[in-house]
Structures are given as C-alpha cells and as structure tokens.
Amino acid sequence: MAGDLKQLLGQKPSSSALSEHISALVSKAAKPESITPEVKSYSDAVYFNYYPLGLSILFKPVHGYKPKSGLKREELRDDDLELDGIDIYNVPPPEAGANAARATKSAYTTYPISPIVLSLVPLPPDKDGKARAGEISITPETTGKDFVLSMGEPDRKGGGAGPASGSIGIWCEWAKDGVMVEFGGEESRGPQAWERGKDAVWKVVSIFPPKD
Numbered sequence: 001m002a003g004d005l006k007q008l009l010g011q012k013p014s015s016s017a018l019s020e021h022i023s024a025l026v027s028k029a030a031k032p033e034s035i036t037p038e039v040k041s042y043s044d045a046v047y048f049n050y051y052p053l054g055l056s057i058l059f060k061p062v063h064g065y066k067p068k069s070g071l072k073r074e075e076l077r078d079d080d081l082e083l084d085g086i087d088i089y090n091v092p093p094p095e096a097g098a099n100a101a102r103a104t105k106s107a108y109t110t111y112p113i114s115p116i117v118l119s120l121v122p123l124p125p126d127k128d129g130k131a132r133a134g135e136i137s138i139t140p141e142t143t144g145k146d147f148v149l150s151m152g153e154p155d156r157k158g159g160g161a162g163p164a165s166g167s168i169g170i171w172c173e174w175a176k177d178g179v180m181v182e183f184g185g186e187e188s189r190g191p192q193a194w195e196r197g198k199d200a201v202w203k204v205v206s207i208f209p210p211k212d
Contacts, residue, residue, distance in 0.1 A: 008086065009208075025113060030112070031052065041068065041076065043061070054109050055108075056108075058084050088207070089110065090111065118136050140201070144170070154174050155174055156173040170183050175212075178210040
C-alpha cells in the first residue's frame, strides 16, 4: 500500500495499513532489508524515525497515556497511540560547486516512492475561475512554484530571513489540507529567499490532521 498518506492518520503503531506501507517503502529502498525505527518517546509524543526510508512518524498518546522517556518499541502501549503526523524527506545531491562546509548533512535518505500523491480539499474556484486540482503529485524535483500552482497560496509561511548561512529555509503551510512544506537549497535561505523560493526544491513534506 503506497496510496494517499493522509489515510494513515489516526492509525495505531501496529496497524496493518501502516505495516503494509512500511513494507512497500522497504521494497523500494536502495538497500532493501528489515527496517527497525529509532523510537523516541516523550510524555506527549512518540516518534518512529525510519532514516533509510526518509520517513518520520509522530504518534500522540490518547486515553490519558503519558509514555516515559527512552522507552523501547516493545514497551509502548500501541492501543493508546494514534498517528498524528508524517514527515517525508527529500535529500537531493549537492549541486556542483556548492559550498560543502555549509551543506547540511541529513540523517535521512530520500523517501523511496515517487510520485507522492496527496489529496487536496475542494475549494471554490479562484478569481480567474480556475478550479483547484483534487490532488498533487510530488516528485523529488517539485519546487515551490509547483506547489503553489497546484495548491494555491499557502495559509501560513515563514523562514528565509537573515544571512543565508544562518537562516532556516522557507516553509509554507496549507492548513485545510494538513500539509506543510519546508524547502531546501541555497534558494530557500537568506534575504532574497522569497524572491528565489519559487525555484527551491522541497526538503520536508509534513502531513497532519487538517485545520479549519
């Protein structure tokens, strides 16, 4: 199963839908092998980090469950955890002539399935009468301009301020779709980030329950 990732929201850690999706990713990975996530537990959140799959999953505790820090996978109470967020990573190769010292090394590899297809909520036509697409297909080369063309202007955006060497990359959030995108590369940082951001390729796509 490698369909719309939004369908995984609300699942338990041991659900068959989630297990099937992880298996599909493993089969497409550069080094197919049994993948065990790094588990990070806190009282209000539990993360499963699949570095070789370019995937991080957030579970929220429910029913009053407050996990202790440092729990192992088998020590978690699966029935009291619900999937509340998905981060997908894109790690493009460094550009020719890029400053290696400034390039940030990611622990994640690129998510192995492409395109990533996400459903979009219906919205009224824009001022030109153009209807919004029902979904977006995301490849490792999808840029800021591509996201805006498919999804429209974001509800929130930020980042990119300050010197390129010290600022965070620009990000955009489409709250009604439950999608946030952080962009990478030189185009996403520094004082001119928003002018150049249309050409920046995505670095992280985050999926979460839609907000009104």
